[in-house]
Amino acid sequence: MLRTAAAIILLGGWEVAGRSGLVLSEVVPPASAVLRAAGLLLIRPAFYAHLLTTVVEIAAAVGFALLGAVIVAALCGASRFLRDGLAPVLYYLAPTPKIIFFPVALGALGVGPGSKIMIGALSAFFPIAIGILSGLMRIEPIYLDVGRSFKLNAWQTAIRIYVPCLWGAMLTGLRLGVGLGIIGVLLAETKLASHGLGFLAIQSYNAFRIVDLYAVILLAFAVAALINALISLAERRQRHA
Template sequence: MAAPLSRPLKVSRSKGYVLYFTVSCCSVLALFTIWWIASHYGWVNPLFLPSPADVWSAFTDIAREGYKGSTLLGHVGASLRRILIAMFFVFVTAVPLGIVCGRSRLVRAVFDPIIEFYRPLPPLAYYSLLVLWFGIGDTSKVILLFLSGFAPMFIAAVYSARRIPADRINGARSLGANGFRLYAFVIFPSCLPDLLTGFRTAVGVTYATLVAAEMVAAVSGIGWMALDASKYLRSDIIYAVIIIMGIIAILIDSAIRLLIRRVSPWIEQ
C-alpha cells in the first residue's frame, strides 16, 4: 500500500513546486515591469532610479572591462573568498563549542554572557577596534565576518544540542558510547539538520555584513564596488552590483537548502 500512497504525494509536491516557481517568476516580472514604467515615464529622478537599460549597460561594461583595475570575477572572487574563510572558521569553532554548551550548563554559563553581549551590536560598532588591532588588510575583514556569523551558528548549535531526547543519549550510553564517540556518532548527527539551518542563517548575516567589511581600505570586492560607485553618484553601477549580490546570495542559499533537503528530507524548505 505504500507505493500507491507515495505517488500522489510526489505528484502533489511537484505541482506545488511548479506553482511556487510560476508565482515567483510572475512576482519578479511584475517588479521589473513597474521599474521600467517608473523610469520610462520619469516618475522618479534617474539619479535615484536608473532605467533597466542603463543598469544592464553598466553591468555589461563591468563584465567586459572590469571595475577599477580588476575584473568582475575578480571582485566577486575576493568577496566570496573572505566569506568562505570566515564561514569555515565559524563552523569549526561555533559548532563544537555550541554543542558542548548545549550539553553542559556550566560551560554555557561561561560563554553565553559574552556572546549575548556582542551579538546585538552593529558590526560597524566594533569594526574600528578590529582595524586598530589587526590592521586594514583582509584579516580584520575576515574577523568581522567571522564574528557576525559566529553568534547565530552558536545559538543554533546550543539549541539543537539541548533538544536531543534524553532517551537517545541514555540508549547510546547503554551501548557503550561515551566521550568523543557519543558526540561524534550520536549528538552531532542528531544536531546536523538544525546546524545546517543555523548555517544558512549565519551565511545570510555574514553576507549582509559584507559591505561593512569592505568599506575600510579595500580595493576589491562587490561590497566595495557598491560603496565606491556611491562616491561618484553612479546609481546604475550600484543597482547592477546590488542585483549581482542578490543573485549570488540566492545561489548560495539554494545550495544550502539543497544540502538540508539531502541531509533531512523530512524538513520542508
C-alpha cells in the same frame, strides 16, 4: 513558477518606476539600465578579481564562524555550567551591529582581508551558534541514554548522536549566519578596501555612477542567492536522508 512571476513583476515595476518620472532616474534608474550595466561588468576580467576577493572573504568568515560555533556548542554540551553561562551572553550580544568592531579589527589585523574576514565572522557566528545551541537543548535525553548503554565514547557519541540531531539546526543557523556574514564583509569592504564588491559599490557611489552602483548590488545579491540555494539543497538532502 511563482518565484519567476514575482521576479518579473518586481523588475517590471522597477522599470516602470524608473521611466515614469515619478522618481529621479539618477536615484532609481530603470531596471533595463541596471541589467545592461551588470552585463558589462560580467564581461570585464577585472570584475572577477573583485568577485573572487569577496567570495574568498565570505567563505573564510563563514568557516571561522562555523568553527567557533561548533567549539562553543561542544563546550556547552560537555558542561551544563558553561551552557548556562554562555547561552545568555550569546543571546544578548547577537543583536549588536558587528560593524562597530571594525576599528578593533583594523587595529588587530590591518587594512588587508583579515579585518573584513573578522567582521564577517563576528556577524555570522552568533546566528550559527544560537542555532546549534537551540538544537542541542532539544536533543531527547533518551538518545544519550541509549548511547551510554552501548558504551559509546565521546567521539562516537558526537558522530552518531549529536551530529545527526544538530544537522538541521546547524543548517538553519548557517542560512541566517551566511546572510549576516555577507553583509558584514561587504560593509567592511566599503569602509577601507581596494578590492571586493563592497569597494566597487562605494567607488561607484563616490563617482555618482548610480547605475553601476545598482549593478554591483544586483550581482552581490545574486552571489547571496546562489549561496542560499546551496544551503537549501543541503537541507533538502538532509530531510530526505
